Amino acid sequence: MDTQSQVVDRLRSAFSSGVSIPEQFRRTQLTKLMSMIKDNEELILNALHKDLAKPKFEAILSEVDIVINEAHYAINNLSSWMKPEYASTNLATKFDNCFIRREPLGVVLIIGPWNYPLQLLLLPLVGAIAAGNCAVIKPSEVSAATDALIAELIPKYLSQDCYTVVRGGAEETQALLQNRFDHIFYTGSQTVARSILQAASVHLTPVTLELGGKCPCIIYEQKNITGAARRLVWAKFFNAGQSCVAPDYVLCSPATRDALVPALRETLENFYSKEPQNCPDFSRIVSARHWTRLMELLKESSGKVVFGGESNQEDKYIAPTVLVDVAEDDALMQEEIFGPILPILTVESLKKGIEFINRREKPLALYVFSEDSSVVNQVLENTSSGGFCSNDGIVHMTLPSLPFGGVGSSGWGSYHGRWGFEAFSHRRACMLRGWALERLNSLRYPPYQDDKLSWLRWTASQKSSCSLM
Ligand code: NAD
Numbered sequence: 001m002d003t004q005s006q007v008v009d010r011l012r013s014a015f016s017s018g019v020s021i022p023e024q025f026r027r028t029q030l031t032k033l034m035s036m037i038k039d040n041e042e043l044i045l046n047a048l049h050k051d052l053a054k055p056k057f058e059a060i061l062s063e064v065d066i067v068i069n070e071a072h073y074a075i076n077n078l079s080s081w082m083k084p085e086y087a088s089t090n091l092a093t094k095f096d097n098c099f100i101r102r103e104p105l106g107v108v109l110i111i112g113p114w115n116y117p118l119q120l121l122l123l124p125l126v127g128a129i130a131a132g133n134c135a136v137i138k139p140s141e142v143s144a145a146t147d148a149l150i151a152e153l154i155p156k157y158l159s160q161d162c163y164t165v166v167r168g169g170a171e172e173t174q175a176l177l178q179n180r181f182d183h184i185f186y187t188g189s190q191t192v193a194r195s196i197l198q199a200a201s202v203h204l205t206p207v208t209l210e211l212g213g214k215c216p217c218i219i220y221e222q223k224n225i226t227g228a229a230r231r232l233v234w235a236k237f238f239n240a241g242q243s244c245v246a247p248d249y250v251l252c253s254p255a256t257r258d259a260l261v262p263a264l265r266e267t268l269e270n271f272y273s274k275e276p277q278n279c280p281d282f283s284r285i286v287s288a289r290h291w292t293r294l295m296e297l298l299k300e301s302s303g304k305v306v307f308g309g310e311s312n313q314e315d316k317y318i319a320p321t322v323l324v325d326v327a328e329d330d331a332l333m334q335e336e337i338f339g340p341i342l343p344i345l346t347v348e349s350l351k352k353g354i355e356f357i358n359r360r361e362k363p364l365a366l367y368v369f370s371e372d373s374s375v376v377n378q379v380l381e382n383t384s385s386g387g388f389c390s391n392d393g394i395v396h397m398t399l400p401s402l403p404f405g406g407v408g409s410s411g412w413g414s415y416h417g418r419w420g421f422e423a424f425s426h427r428r429a430c431m432l433r434g435w436a437l438e439r440l441n442s443l444r445y446p447p448y449q450d451d452k453l454s455w456l457r458w459t460a461s462q463k464s465s466c467s468l469m
Contacts, residue, residue, distance in 0.1 A: 004172075007164055008179040011107045011134040014161040021104060021132045023082060029129045029158055030071045030078075033122065036157035037068055040149075044118060047145035051117065053284040058238060063118040066398065070123050073400045073417055074130040081130070081421045084430075091459040095436035102425040104132030105206075106182030111173060111196070113188045114286050115242040115338075117143035120210075121150065124185045125163070127420025133183075134162040138176060140188075141169040142287055174199065181205050183424060187244075190409060208413035208423050210244070211406055212336045214360065215385075217247035217367040217393065218353045219256050221375050228369040228391075229263035233271060235367075235393025237320050240283035241340040242290075245365040247393050248337050249326070250344045251353045257324060257344050264342075265307050268320050277310070277317050285316040285339060294318055294339040300331035303343055328356070350375060354382045362386070362408035367393050386410050 002010065019025065037044065041064055048054040048063060074081075084099040108128050112121035121139050128135045137154070139147040151165040166176055170192075177184075177199035186196045187210040200207050222228050236247050252260060272279040285291040295311060301323060308321030318340050326332055326343035333343065347353040357366065366385035368376050376390040386406035389396040397404050397416070405414025415423045440459060443452045 004166060004176050005179055007166060008107060008136065008181070011136065011162065011164060014159075015104075015106050015134040019159070020129075020134050020162045023078060025159075026078060026129055026132055027075055029162070030075050030126065032157045033126065033129070034068050034071045036153050037064055037118075037122075040153055043149055043153075044146075047149045048118070048143075050145035051114070051143040052239065052242070052286055053282075054239065055281045055283065057281065058283070062116055062239070066119050067122045067126070070126045070400055070416070070420070074126050074421065077418065078130055078421075081418060087429075090461070092437065092440055092456075093431065093433075095434050097430075097432040097434075099430050101428045101430050102131065102421070103428050105424055105426055107134045107136070108183040108185060108424060109136045109138065109176065109181040110185045111138045111188065112140055114140035114143035114146075115239060115244070117146040118150070120187045124187070124208075124415060124420065124423075127415050127422075128185070128424045129163075130421045131424035133424050136164055136166055136176070136181070138166050138168070138173055141167065178202075183207070185415075185423065186210065208415065209406070209411050210404075210413075210415075211364070211409065211411045212244045212338065213363045213406070213410040214248040214333070214336050215245055215363045215365040215367065216357050217250050217369065218350075218357070218379060219250060219252040219260065219369040220350050220353065221372040222256065222369045223371055225256070225259045225263045226267070229260060229267045231392045232369070233264060233267045233320075235395075236342050237268075237271070237282070237340055238394065240285060240318070241342075242283070242286065242338055243394065244338075245387070245394050245397055246338075247342070247367055248363075249333065250342065251347050251356060252344065253348075254346045257346055260344065261306050261322065261324065264322050268307060268322075272320060276308075276319050277312065277315065282320070282340075285318055288313070288316065290339070291316045291318065294337070294341060297331050297335075297337065297339075298341060301343070302327065302330055303332065308340070350378060354379060357383050362406070362410055364406045364410040365389065365393075365396070384408075386414075 045056050045059050048059045084101050087098040089098050110124045117140055121137055125135060125137060139150050141147055147167060151167050154165050180203040183206050184200050185208045190211050193209050193211055219228060272282045276282045303323035303326035306322050306324050308319035310319040311317060321341045323343045326345050347356055362384045364386040366383055366388050368379040368390050370376055380388055384407055387396050396402060400417030403414035403419040404416040405411050413423055443456050
């Protein structure tokens with residue numbers, strides 16, 4: 001078996017040969033990636049069920065179809081993405097050919113997490129292939145069944161010279177990171193992101209970081225509480241709350257809380273029955289370690305459980321749980337929950353809610369439920385977050401026409417659709433000069449004179465391009 005550095009060398013020679021660059025090659029690989037998923041849908045669903053008890057319905061929406069749609073979208077748009085983008089000129093460069101050329105970065109590394117183990121590895125891979133790169137992909141060892149399946153399937157479908165899977169945990173990933181890559185695309189926790197950045201700094205490798213954080217959900221001036229409860233419960237408890245864009249906590253007035261709690265209870269019972277542990281539509285916590293972490297958070301919280309709270313260690317089950325009377329300094333408010341626990345905090349006013357959000361790190365997603373569009377606009381205009389969605393949760397990230405990514409500590413860079421192609425492309429600024437307007441261009445040469453400088457300043461100004469030509 002090749003060592004990690006041999007693997008990277010092999011991909012580097014393939015990239016240097018130019019094999020991954022032609023549009024037709026990219027199209028073929030993207031088509032094969034789609035076939036890989038379509039041909040093996042049953043195996044994929046089984047692996048996801050083994051790892052997270054992921055319901056088939058959720059797995060098809062969030063792992064299978066989302067990747068197929070992304071690849072399809074890339075194939076449909078590839079020609080236009082690859083076209084040079086023409087740039088405007090000024091008077092001195094009027095007859096030059098100025099354009100931005102998207103070029104592949106080279107050999108890239110994609111590191112994925114366990115919560116959507118297929119989607120979060122293969123969606124970036126679509127961008128990497130579309131942009132003409134070679135790629136090493138490193139699935140999460142925590143979602144072991146999906147990890148093994150990806151390692152088995154990728155070499156059967158994609159070019160082995162250009163794309164390869166390296167498996168392992170923290171130690172193997174650290175060893176892999178010793179190699180020089182042309183880009184690292186990391187999805188996971190903020191803690192590990194710091195060590196990824198340290199490793200990247202050795203080779204000055206650029207990175208995309210898709211991280212997490214606590215995504216707030218503010219409910220204000222919302223009369224249809226049942227409607228809000230249904231959308232909120234779906235977004236929060238999809239994948240048992242193990243979504244980076246899951247609403248982490250709710251901020252609302254005491255009156256809204258009093259109306260929301262019974263609506264949440266009714267919705268949770270409708271969605272997952274009175275015995276969610278027996279409901280096939282509710283996932284499990286991925287590992288014993290994460291189960292323990294969540295149970296400790298619950299134990300340390302001073303909030304009052306108004307729904308759920310039951311658990312089963314052997315089954316890695318935690319019931320959909322809602323808490324009220326949660327204070328800002330509560331254990332549940334110190335880190336991203338990343339599980340089926342929803343704290344509700346009360347605030348005196350919308351302004352206080354906005355201030356609460358702005359006291360914290362910028363979240364990956366921010367949600368507001370309100371029937372009053374001025375409330376939605378007020379939250380939108382006075383906060384910052386990676387993405388924003390009103391009157392729903394998660395749905396904004398399903399569109400390939402919207403960039404997906406964080407801001408500040410919730411992530412650097414973005415992807416999905418065109419932005420995935422951009423994340424893995426270098427925008428090369430190109431100017432193909434001719435010999436026109438030589439007298440004008442000669443003004444820059446010494447001996448320097450004030451009148452030459454005045455002319456030059458004018459030719460380079462915005463005014464010059466439209467006023468003379
Ligand atoms: P993680 O950081 O523990 O692991 C992610 C990847 O990093 C895995 O492949 C793992 O093998 C590797 N890894 C773990 N320790 C490492 C180390 N010391 N050095 C190098 N590599 C290491 O993250 P996770 O627990 O798999 O995922 C949960 C986190 O990811 C949450 O914070 C969540 O919000 C975030 N997340 C973000 C997005 C997004 O798109 N922004 C999506 C999913 C998850």
